[in-house]
Amino acid sequence: MSYLLETVGLTRRFQVSQGMFKPKARLHALNGVDLRLKKGEVLGIVGESGCGKSTLAKILLNLLAPSEGKVLLDGRDIATLGRMEFTRRVQPVFQDPFSSLNPRKTIADIVTMPLRVHGIGTGAERRKRAASIMDMVGLPARFAERYPKELSGGQRQRVAIARALVMNPDLIICDEPTSALDASVQSQILNLLMDLKRELGLTYVFISHNLSVVEHLVDQVAVMYLGRVVELGTTAQVFDAPQHPYTRALLDSALTVAPGQGVPDIGLGTAFPNPLAIPPGCPFQPRCPRAFDLCSRVRPQPVDVATGGAACLLTQEPLRGAA
Amino acid sequence: MIAMTTNPPSRTAKTLRKMLHHPSLVVGVAIVAAMILVAIFAPLLAPHDPYVQDISRRAVPPVWYEKGTWENILGTDQLGRDYLSRLIYGARVSLLIGFSVVLISGIIGTTLGLLAGYFGGRVDTLVTFIVTVRLAMPVILVALAVVALFGGSMWVVITVLGLLKWDRFAVVVRSTTQQIRALDYIASARSAGASTFWILLREVLPNIAPQLIVIATIEVASAILMEAALSFLGLGVQPPLPSWGLMISEAKSYMFFSFWLIAIPGTALATLVFAINLAGDGLRDMITPERS
Amino acid sequence: MNKPLLSVRDLRIDLNTRLGVLHAVRGISFDVAAGETLCIVGESGCGKSMTSLALMDLLPRVASRSAQGITFDGQDLTRRRIAGKLRGRRMAMIFQEPMTALNPAFTIGDQMVEAYLYHVGGTRAKAVDRAVQMLEKVGIGSARSRLGQYPHQLSGGLRQRVMIAMALMTDPELLIADEPTTALDVTIQAQILRLLKDLQQELGLAIILITHDLGLVSRIADRIVVMYAGAIVEEGTAAEIFDRPAHPYTRALIDCIPQPGKTERGAPLGTIPGVVPSLIGRQDGCAFRDRCALAGPRCANDIPTQAAGSHRWVCIHGGRA
Numbered sequence: 001m002s003y004l005l006e007t008v009g010l011t012r013r014f015q016v017s018q019g020m021f022k023p024k025a026r027l028h029a030l031n032g033v034d035l036r037l038k039k040g041e042v043l044g045i046v047g048e049s050g051c052g053k054s055t056l057a058k059i060l061l062n063l064l065a066p067s068e069g070k071v072l073l074d075g076r077d078i079a080t081l082g083r084m085e086f087t088r089r090v091q092p093v094f095q096d097p098f099s100s101l102n103p104r105k106t107i108a109d110i111v112t113m114p115l116r117v118h119g120i121g122t123g124a125e126r127r128k129r130a131a132s133i134m135d136m137v138g139l140p141a142r143f144a145e146r147y148p149k150e151l152s153g154g155q156r157q158r159v160a161i162a163r164a165l166v167m168n169p170d171l172i173i174c175d176e177p178t179s180a181l182d183a184s185v186q187s188q189i190l191n192l193l194m195d196l197k198r199e200l201g202l203t204y205v206f207i208s209h210n211l212s213v214v215e216h217l218v219d220q221v222a223v224m225y226l227g228r229v230v231e232l233g234t235t236a237q238v239f240d241a242p243q244h245p246y247t248r249a250l251l252d253s254a255l256t257v258a259p260g261q262g263v264p265d266i267g268l269g270t271a272f273p274n275p276l277a278i279p280p281g282c283p284f285q286p287r288c289p290r291a292f293d294l295c296s297r298v299r300p301q302p303v304d305v306a307t308g309g310a311a312c313l314l315t316q317e318p319l320r321g322a323a
Numbered sequence: 324m325i326a327m328t329t330n331p332p333s334r335t336a337k338t339l340r341k342m343l344h345h346p347s348l349v350v351g352v353a354i355v356a357a358m359i360l361v362a363i364f365a366p367l368l369a370p371h372d373p374y375v376q377d378i379s380r381r382a383v384p385p386v387w388y389e390k391g392t393w394e395n396i397l398g399t400d401q402l403g404r405d406y407l408s409r410l411i412y413g414a415r416v417s418l419l420i421g422f423s424v425v426l427i428s429g430i431i432g433t434t435l436g437l438l439a440g441y442f443g444g445r446v447d448t449l450v451t452f453i454v455t456v457r458l459a460m461p462v463i464l465v466a467l468a469v470v471a472l473f474g475g476s477m478w479v480v481i482t483v484l485g486l487l488k489w490d491r492f493a494v495v496v497r498s499t500t501q502q503i504r505a506l507d508y509i510a511s512a513r514s515a516g517a518s519t520f521w522i523l524l525r526e527v528l529p530n531i532a533p534q535l536i537v538i539a540t541i542e543v544a545s546a547i548l549m550e551a552a553l554s555f556l557g558l559g560v561q562p563p564l565p566s567w568g569l570m571i572s573e574a575k576s577y578m579f580f581s582f583w584l585i586a587i588p589g590t591a592l593a594t595l596v597f598a599i600n601l602a603g604d605g606l607r608d609m610i611t612p613e614r615s
Numbered sequence: 616m617n618k619p620l621l622s623v624r625d626l627r628i629d630l631n632t633r634l635g636v637l638h639a640v641r642g643i644s645f646d647v648a649a650g651e652t653l654c655i656v657g658e659s660g661c662g663k664s665m666t667s668l669a670l671m672d673l674l675p676r677v678a679s680r681s682a683q684g685i686t687f688d689g690q691d692l693t694r695r696r697i698a699g700k701l702r703g704r705r706m707a708m709i710f711q712e713p714m715t716a717l718n719p720a721f722t723i724g725d726q727m728v729e730a731y732l733y734h735v736g737g738t739r740a741k742a743v744d745r746a747v748q749m750l751e752k753v754g755i756g757s758a759r760s761r762l763g764q765y766p767h768q769l770s771g772g773l774r775q776r777v778m779i780a781m782a783l784m785t786d787p788e789l790l791i792a793d794e795p796t797t798a799l800d801v802t803i804q805a806q807i808l809r810l811l812k813d814l815q816q817e818l819g820l821a822i823i824l825i826t827h828d829l830g831l832v833s834r835i836a837d838r839i840v841v842m843y844a845g846a847i848v849e850e851g852t853a854a855e856i857f858d859r860p861a862h863p864y865t866r867a868l869i870d871c872i873p874q875p876g877k878t879e880r881g882a883p884l885g886t887i888p889g890v891v892p893s894l895i896g897r898q899d900g901c902a903f904r905d906r907c908a909l910a911g912p913r914c915a916n917d918i919p920t921q922a923a924g925s926h927r928w929v930c931i932h933g934g935r936a
Binding site: 048049152182183184186187188190191194195209211212213215216217235239249250252253254255256257258259260261262263264265266268272 | 658773800804812827828830833834856871872875878881884885886890
């Protein structure tokens with residue numbers, strides 16, 4: 001079974017200044033992340049602030065190098081791929097439609113930029129390609145000479161998607177692509193992403209904090225907490241039968257339309273996750289409603305990327321009897 | 324967002340129309356443009372050769388005085404040279420020096436600022452150190468020392484000022500670049516495979532251009548004044564070149580007898596600097612609401 | 616029915632723009648009873664935030680407000696002096712971005728105490744005690760030591776709690792919350808919302824909560840007002856709005872969001888074609904008609920308000936799914 005994308009033991013540390021007189025602190029943004037993705041699949045990454053998903057996105061896009069571990073594209077380490085070869089195959093769609101487009105360029109310039117950088121095609125050919133991609137994402141041709149500030153948020157996001165597609169990539173990393181959009185625009189963009197995936201055989205990594213959207217869109221999902229994958233599985237496995245207490249808390253907090261049901265008590269307490277001071281043992285244990293004494297001393301085994309499951313002492317074999 | 328259904332006006336047309344809303348900008352640009360044209364067409368406009376001396380016609384007052392004649396509309400200086408012609412050719416010197424200095428200092432400062440702002444880390448520390456060292460130097464004194472060593476001439480002045488006056492460019496470009504660096508379209512450009520050079524030149528630079536223009540206008544005015552000061556002290560442009568600063572210097576001994584000898588180049592200098600500052604202010608006003 | 620705590624009649628907000636007068640809010644009316652949660656829900660540009668600012672008399676200078684009446688406990692809020700006395704005292708507001716709503720240059724304690732001393736007076740010591748009491752009430756531990764902290768030293772969730780505590784210092788009867796949890800993580804959001812509901816129960820607080828999040832609204836609202844293009848298109852209880860949405864916009868909006876258990880995974884989501892119409896210039900008839908599947912020629916004329924008990928909607932169609 002060959003995987004389009006694989007990460008092996010991905011770790012990333014940062015030195016963070018604590019002010020002039022204190023020594024620099026070590027921030028573990030990612031800690032041993034293992035993921036796998038087949039061509040044509042959608043991998044969802046969910047988690048809250050501090051979980052490391054934005055760092056993961058940057059590493060997957062080769063914008064940041066990992067401190068340890070590697071990312072494999074079709075089995076090859078992306079650190080060894082040339083800049084040009086990598087960028088032809090992996091493209092981003094970012095969250096903020098306002099800052100992801102250069103305000104001083106026309107839409108046509110923005111969409112054809114990757115082609116110009118790679119020296120693909122003549123001017124006329126590039127314009128034709130831009131026109132056909134714009135059509136595919138639902139942008140009228142007359143927008144080609146407009147500037148980003150003349151477009152709405154949803155239209156700008158379509159431009160960002162068009163730019164991502166213009167070189168026929170294999171993998172698209174979507175970092176919260178609809179979080180800044182209204183619900184009615186979000187549904188259009190999500191439908192577009194799903195259609196494009198089918199039509200062009202694309203593979204997505206879809207990072208989002210919106211669980212309902214992730215559940216709707218993805219084939220497998222990784223739940224992240226303080227730089228680690230705490231649960232991994234198919235959509236059905238994770239959303240219908242979550243094993244990790246954090247996953248359960250996340251799912252309970254996602255306020256779906258349920259009139260009269262009120263807001264559930266998640267039971268997490270007020271401690272907040274600080275990537276600069278990751279607790280010993282299980283990183284979730286200070287907030288976990290089901291933590292027991294072993295949790296603060298023993299770190300759970302990381303999730304096996306082949307079988308999925310949860311990084312929780314409650315679900316891991318040797319202790320199941322003792323809990 | 325309102326959907327656009329008609330063809331919007333071109334970017335240049337919109338900019339021009341916006342400019343008309345700022346009278347200070349229009350006035351400033353008009354005056355500067357007039358001076359530039361005067362400088363360019365100096366040979367056609369000057370009634371006489373500015374270097375020709377005529378001792379018999381020394382210190383003739385301008386035409387509005389009793390003893391003035393239409394032969395020399397602004398009179399003559401202490402060596403009998405036509406003052407209007409010297410004034411017109413003096414515009415050349417001032418403007419040439421102003422723009423050349425800004426070109427050199429702009430390139431140096433912008434490059435340093437871009438590198439510091441984009442790369443951060445050690446590059447930033449190094450550039451900040453260089454800027455601090457430069458800021459610790461009093462420009463006029465250093466310029467004086469260099470000129471004293473190498474002798475005064477227009478090109479020495481341009482070189483010295485150009486190599487010293489880049490600090491404001493560097494500081495502003497650095498902070499603007501830092502802000503832009505964090506935006507997603509830079510990450511998109513990197514993800515598209517663009518090289519750092521491409522990104523700096525074609526993604527970052529167009530977005531700092533407005534601020535650059537504003538600083539450039541301020542620095543042109545500053546460079547012109549500095550050259551005038553140096554020439555006044557005898558360490559800038561050398562006679563017989565008609566620099567306004569030099570003309571003021573030559574006229575200072577005659578200040579109480581032939582007042583116009585100082586007043587005329589002084590007024591010209593003040594007007595040019597004032598107009599440049601007006602234009603710069605107007606540009607700043609025009610640009611800032613766009614940013615918010 | 617008891618006299619409502621807050622009553623708004625025909626509120627209009629206009630903005631002067633270079634292209635003309637923009638009618639951001641076009642004559643809306645609603646009531647809030649004591650101790651009830653009213654949610655104003657809509658997408659960007661619908662006028663919900665403007666409405667909340669108008670109630671607190673915090674509109675920007677380019678905006679002009681007019682109304683047939685805005686009364687709080689019988690007092691006329693359109694009079695500047697009265698609004699000034701009530702604002703911050705009996706009516707409080709919390710905002711979306713805790714970092715910009717709290718002054719980063721002052722400690723939490725200073726900010727909380729300042730508001731209290733201004734409105735209620737008394738000694739500083741009493742104000743500090745009350746601040747500690749409020750911080751504890753919102754669930755912040757070691758409250759007294761927190762008073763000396765600066766906003767940047769706290770996480771987003773904590774800052775939002777501080778904002779709520781600050782708003783409660785003067786024991787207000789009405790709390791206006793403009794997207795209070797949008798910038799927070801979902802687990803923190805759930806905690807903050809529960810806190811608001813608990814405080815409401817305990818203190819008899821009326822809450823106006825403005826948001827675009829339909830799920831949130833369905834869970835905490837007693838009554839809901841749906842806004843579109845500056846006007847109210849539907850109003851009712853949570854059950855009425857979500858189980859039997861009557862206005863085509865409300866129905867379309869609900870169809871847009873993926874609902875776990877209801878929408879089939881991977882199936883196309885509902886969309887609303889077109890864009891929000893321009894709010895500049897006169898508006899005739901229904902603002903939604905260019906995007907509505909049920910639109911007809913009658914929609915260009917004045918639209919009647921239909922009602923079924925407390926459930927009201929502005930549409931010529933029968934509604935009721």
